[in-house]
Amino acid sequence: MDSVFPITLTLNGRTVTHDAPQRMTLADFLRQTVGLTATHIGCEHGVCGACTVYVDGRIARGCLMFAIQAEGCDIRTLEGLADDERMQALQKHFHARNALQCGFCTSGMLLTAHQYLGSQEEPSREEAREYLSGNYCRCTGYQAIVEATLAASDELAAKAGCKDEEAGRAEA
Amino acid sequence: MLKRNDARADKSNFVGKTVPRENARRLSQGRGRYVDDIAFRNLAHVAFVRSPHAHARILSIDTQAARAVPGVIDVITGQDIRSMCQPWVGVLGHFPGLKSAEQYPLAVDVARWHGEPVAVVLAESRALAEDGADLIEVEWEALPSVVDPETALESDAHVIHPELGDNLAFRLDLEKGEVDAAFASAAHIAEGTFHFGRHTGLTLEPRSIVADFDPALRQLTVHHSTQTPFQMQDVFARHFGLEEGSVRVIAPDVGGSFGLKLHVYGEEMAACALSIRHGRPVKFIADRLEAFQTDIHARDHRVKARMAVSAEGEILAMEVDDLTGIGPFSVYPRTSAVEGNQAIRLMGGPYRMPSYRGRLQVVFQNKTPMCQYRAVGHPVACAVTEGLVDQAAHALGIDPLEMRRRNVVTQDMYPHTSPTGYVFERLSHEECHARLAEMMNYERLRREQAEARERGVYRGIGFATFIEITNPGPAFYGVGGARISAQDGCVMKMEPSGDIRVMVSVTEQGQGTETIMAQIAATHLGVPLERVRVYTGDTQTSPYGGATWASRGAGIGGVAVMKTAEALKENLLTVAATILQAQPGELDISAGAVVSRASGEERMPLSELGRIAYFRPDTLPAGFHAELTAARHYVPQGYPFAFTNGVQASHLEVDIETGQVRLLDHWVVEDCGRIINPLLVDEQIRGGVVQGLGGALFEECLYSPEGQLLCGTMADYLTPMAAEMPDIHVGHVETPTETSPLGAKGVGEAGTAAAPAAVMNAINDALSPFGASVSRMPFTPERVLRALGKV
Amino acid sequence: MKAAPFDYVRVSCFEEMQEIFAAHGDDAQVIAGGQSLIPAMAMRMARPSVLLDIAGLPGLSGIEDTGDAIRIGAMARYVDLRESALLATHVPLIRDAVALIAHEAIRSRGTIGGNLAHADPASEMPAVVQALDARIDIRGPEGQRSVPAAEFFLGTYAVDLAPGEIIVSVTVPKAPAGRLSGIQEFVRRSGDYASAGGAFVLDVENGRIAAARLACFGVCDRAVLAEQAAATLVGQELAALDPEPAVKALASEIEPTADLHNGPATKRHLIGVLTKRLLADMVSRSGKAHG
Structure with missing residues (x-):
């Protein structure tokens, strides 16, 4: 039987400690030990992208890291972005545009799109396709995902524009 | 007044409207509940020992070391499982001559493909089960393997199942009209050999099951990532000797299926067997390697075909010889004869072609079993037919789109029977072609292609006209003896709040079944969409039915829901009429309220009807019983299938130095009859096209010559x-x-059916200045370079 | 697909690491970014009994200017390489290469040291460090040593690392004035391992190529320098560069090995096409830069 070891990390903004076997991947740890199941496991060899999570502020594969390596790390999953404005915009447009069917790739796809919009001021269709190309989706054919990502970006830009305008007015 | 009535009615009509899926909101927030997300107490896990050989005799299995691993609960081999599970044979009566061998969840004595399970370890965790599996020693005697279907029938080929006599699983010959005369009189004969690589469904959620047996009740509850809960309920009950009613199959959220998740797999059966043996829940989640080794594969056809055409470009006849390898068994319970059968029957389907000869040979080989996957047989028939149509058009100097226009079955010909016996009620080829040419701006695209060629840029335009089998009736499986329901059922109730609950036997895997059913129910009842909830996927709570496969969910399940909604509405109007002391015929339901049929004036909200009917029936006349639930079933009748049709076009660029194909644009015009939700229909098509593009350009299950x-x-x-x-x-x-x-x-398979053909024709169009062509899928850069003579 | 059991040890100094290697030998395995090792462990193709996490070892991180070279710590991640201003200024080829490596979620964890030690024949970095004439800095029980990149790769997944040795850094000479560099690859899909790839460096003096280093990846059993092909370029005038002799030399000096999707003949053909295209691209970019 596997011995377990305590692992302390920041998970979705809170410091937590859980016991896990040394050979358990971060993805299994999140799902089985912690019980956060938005992160999915599609291949366990780092190719499909379903287990994508934020590790110290950058997206990474949850299956390509042992949980014990995450000691002291800042891990954020889809559950931890529920109040995030950018994520909410993405979720809204994924829903409206039917950018998901079975939903199994969706968490990973959303996190990747989230980092993309966070790192790029003016996303383009071609660049979005490229950025999302590490995440496998078998259902949609990708076009809806790309379009939903760009629609979320437009909405966020419009909101930011309004805020800038308001700020400008306030200053004036 | 009339105006208001219309407005109300419009508010209650959701058929034909784009409605986002409520499920998609839930799934986009990570709130899905797939099999592996469900928590169980006392859960045990399995891992399998698999054959490293394509074909080998099991001389001995030593499980002692595995049993000694702390945390390992049990180890079962093929010999052990014979007493735990009834075997199966994947044959059906309506494929005369189809043969296959008896199969158990684990290989007994002989393993017949690389990856076939031969022993299973049950342990406290998946990791520990794998530790145990690692320590199992199997002594093997390698046997000659049959890998290439071309050699399977040779006289010196090793016979995979000696008791069957040879490696021929099934053979079918079709002949109609004057084939030889047509070829003798043809102005041109187009000819080719087409290869369709083995690929696989690759659902992102792998096959998943938790079997949970309660020995006290002898009740088996199975949480299963499946398309077909009722079929599996029947299979589990019969093969484990349980009462049908003691097996409950629950399909929670399913992470993709595409035809892959409706077959019987040894691993799932072994998980059930171990749960029954140990009286605790047992989980099997296929890992990706296991998925590649054991999920059904698809295609693997070699088709030699020729087409006779007149000088005017009229298709006179086709002659087709299809050889397909299905692995060592015909898959249970749907059989592996279906794909080949459909492939040779769909040949030439869109066209007026009077004469046809088709031969199908389905052979055993030592590879992963092959069975039905999205667009069963269609991409094969479509690519062969459309490839020959393009060849003929090219030879005769006719534009490929014009060639198709000249040959399609026209509006004045319906109902029309194809030479292979398919009956078409009414298709719309001419309209689809016209619409496509307009959408893609065909003439401009041709001009641009010519200009690009001048610059040494090689672009191609390819077309593929298609038909798709949808809404299958009992002729599909039931008549052959398979206990797979051809009908679907619906139960619908109104709750005291006036809300509607719909239980329907068709299932949801992301295509939007539940939303479509809600749209139909809301429309035919006259209630707001948000007042309707749909439940699927649980044999204990849903009415019995066939579920979702072969593009049948909307077309069959939808009618069951429609009829149930009509019945419930009638019931509700009877209640309303009693309360309001009116005649039912004077009333209607609209926007969630009982209204006057004539004026549209609201008489009472459904919530008030619910309050009275459920809580104050004392206020109703003696002897009156409000019927607040309705049930209806539906099976398609008249035609064996409802064919759809359409046309696709691909525009791409071939890098003639690297062989790389870059897809530029893809168009689809299709006719799936009444569209219930345009958004979902479009996304089904897009997703289907991309799976077809996968088969055309990327996907291939590669084997070594020895079958690894x-x-x-x-x-x-x-x-x-x-x-x-x-x-x-x-x-x-x-x-x-x-x-x-x-x-x-149906619309689930149209995209996949024709995308490979369109891409093949586009590549060959791009390569035409070099006199080169490809016909072996997938069209890898290396194959394109070979066609160009560069490697 | 779960890794076989192992003991995880996060070492904080080299001495501790050496003790573990002394006790466990080949059963101990270093983990850096883990992006290739963990899949191999998941499939139990790699099954170390001790997994040594070197993230806490001193001196393995950071990218620093050492005067005439840039020293890249072995644990520098691809994203660090991409975002390094020092590298952008002095060795832009590395940044260009990172854009071709896998996908963002891999680039955030994969390290240069782990990549080089793994030595996948179709990976970009082993070719890049050879094209740049970098040195691989190694530390082990016998102390420190430094190996020219061209001598480090011995075969598929085989490198010049003795038991107990790890890569501590990669030292890359700063690009001299007049250097042109470029990387290209043919892939089936974006982010895939290359069917054929090249990382080329040309040093130009007075309009003529004074030195050339052509490294090819995804073609042979390891990333290789095509020295004869490079020699055909030396002395040529850049503006009138004729790639044909290089293509010809390349075809005869390399021994392509098949991958799952491409046979040797295809590889040989593809690397020839790539050589022409990459050289043309480098020449054209240099023209633009000067124009």
Whole structure:
């Protein structure tokens, strides 16, 4: 039987400690030990992208890291972005545009799109396709995902524009 | 007054409207509940020992070391499982001559494909089960393997099942009209050999099951990522000797299926057997390597075909010889004869071709079993037919789109019977072609192609006209003896709040079944969409039915829902009339309220009807009983299938130095009858096209000459990803089927059916200045370079 | 697909690491970014009994200017390489290469040291460090040593690392004035391992190529320098560069090995096409830069 070891990390903004076997991947740890199941496991060899999570502020594969390596790390999953404005915009447009069917790739796809919009001021269709190309989706054919990502970006830009305008007015 | 009535009615009409899926909101927030997400107490896990050989005799299995691993609960071999489970044979009566061998969940004595399970370890965790499996020693005697279907029938080929006599699983010959005369008189004969690589469904959620047996009740509850809960309920009950009613199959959220998740797999059966033996829940989640080794594979056809055409470009006849390898068994319970059967029957389907000769040989081989996957047989028939049509058009100097226009079955010919016996109620080929040419701006595209060629840029335009089998009736499986329901059922109730609950036997795997059913129910009841909830996927709570496969969910399940909604509405109006002391005929339901049929004036909200009917029936006349639940079933009748049709076009660029194909654009015009939800229909088409593009360009289960599967990871088995996929433009023609009151046909497979053919024709169009062509899928850069003579 | 059991040890100094290697030998395995090792462990193709996490070892991180070279810590991640201003200024080829490596979620964890030690024949970095004439800095029980990149790769997944040795850094000479560099690859899909790839460096003096280093990846059993092909370029005038002799030399000096999707003949053909295209691209970019 596997011995377990305590692992302390920041998970979705809170410091937590859980016991896990040394050979358990971060993805299994999140799902089985912690019980956060938005992160999915599609291949366990780092190719499909379903287990994508934020590790110290950058997206990474949850299956390509042992949980014990995450000691002291800042891990954020889809559950931890529920109040995030950018994520909410993405979720809204994924829903409206039917950018998901079975939903199994969706968490990973959303996190990747989230980092993309966070790192790029003016996303383009071609660049979005490229950025999302590490995440496998078998259902949609990708076009809806790309379009939903760009629609979320437009909405966020419009909101930011309004805020800038308001700020400008306030200053004036 | 009349105006208000119309407005109300419009508010209650959701059929034909774009409605986002409520499920998608839940799934986009990570709130899905797939099998592996469900928590169980006392859960045990399995891992399998698999054959490293394509074909080998098991001399001995030593399980002692595995049993000694702390945390290992049990180890079972093929010999052990014979007493735990009734075997199965994948044959059906309506494929005369189809043969296959008896199969158990684990190989007994002989393993017949690389990856076939031969022993299973039950342990406290999956990791520990794998530790145990690692320590199992199997002594093997390698046997000669049959890998290439071309050699399976040779006299010196090793016979995989000696008791069957040879490796021929099934043979079918079709002949209609004057084939030899047609070829003798043809102005031109187009000819070719087409290869369709083995690929696989690759659902992102792998096959998943938790079997949970309660020995006290002898009740088996199975949480299963399946398309077909009722079929599996029947299979589990019969093969484990349980009462049908003691087996409950629950399909929670399913992470993709595509035809892959409706077959019987040894691993799932072994998980059930171990749960029954140990009286605790047992989980099997296929890992990706196991998925490649044991999920059904698809295609693997070699088709030699020729087409006779007149000088005017009229298709006179086709002659087709299809050889397909299905692995060592015909898969249970649907059999592996279906794909070949459909492939040779769909040949030439869109066209007026009078004469046809088709031969199908389905052979055993030592590879992963092959069975039905999205668009069963269609991509094969479509690519062969459309490839020959293009060849003929090229030879005769006729534009490929014009060639198709000259040959399609026209409006004045319906109902029309194809030479292979398929009956078409009414299709819309001419309209679809016209719409496509307009959408893609065909003439401009041809001009641009010519200009690009001048610059040494080689672009191609390829077409593929298609038909798709949808809404299958009992002729599909039931008549052959398979206990797979051809009908579907619906139960619908109104709750005290006036809300509607719908239980329906068709299932949801992301295509939007539940939303479509809600749209139909809301429309035919006259309630707001948000007042309707749909429940699927639980044999204990849903009415019995066939579920979702072969593009039947909307067209069959939808009618069951429609009829149930009509029945419930009638019931509710009877209650309302009693309360309001009116005649039911004077009343209607609209926007969630009982209204006056004549004026549209609201008489009482459904919540008030619910309050009275449920809580104050004392206020109703003696002897009156409010019926607040209705149930109806539906099976399609008249035609064996409701065919859909359409046309696709691919525009791409071939790098003639690297062989790389870049997809530029893809168009689809299709006719699935009445469209219930345009958004969902378009996305079904796009997703289907991309799976077809995968088969055309990327996906292939590669084997060594000895039968070793060479692609065990998603880095080796290439699937379409976002960067390489084109935008897919979708257009529609709507020809509602008159066989059902709903008028809807299926749309799940149309995209996959014709995309490979369109890409093949586009590549060959691009290569035409070099006199080169390809016909072996997938069209890898290396194959394109070979066609060009560069390697 | 779960890794076989192992003991995880996060070492904080080299001495501790050496003790573990002394006790466990080949059963101990270093983990850096883990992006290739963990899949191999998941499939139980790699099954170390001790997994040594070196993230806490001193001196393995950071990218620093050492005067005439840039020293890249072995644990520098691809994203660090991409975002390094020092590298952008002095060795832009590395940044260009990172854009071709896998996908963002891998680039955030994969390290240069782990990549080089793994030595996948189709990976970009082993070719890049050879094209740049970098040195691989190694530390082990016998102390420190430094190996020219061209001598480090011995075969598929085989490198010049003795038991107990790890890569501590990669030292890359700063690009001299007049250097042109470029990387290209043919892939089936974006982010895939290359069917054929090249990382080329040309040093130009007075309009003529004074030195050339052509490294090819995804073609042979390891990333290789095509020295004869490079020699055909030396002395040529850049503006009138004729790639044909290089293509010809390349075809005869390399021994392509098949991958799952491409046979040797295809590889040989593809690397020839790539050589022409990459050289043309480098020449054209240089023209633009000067124009």
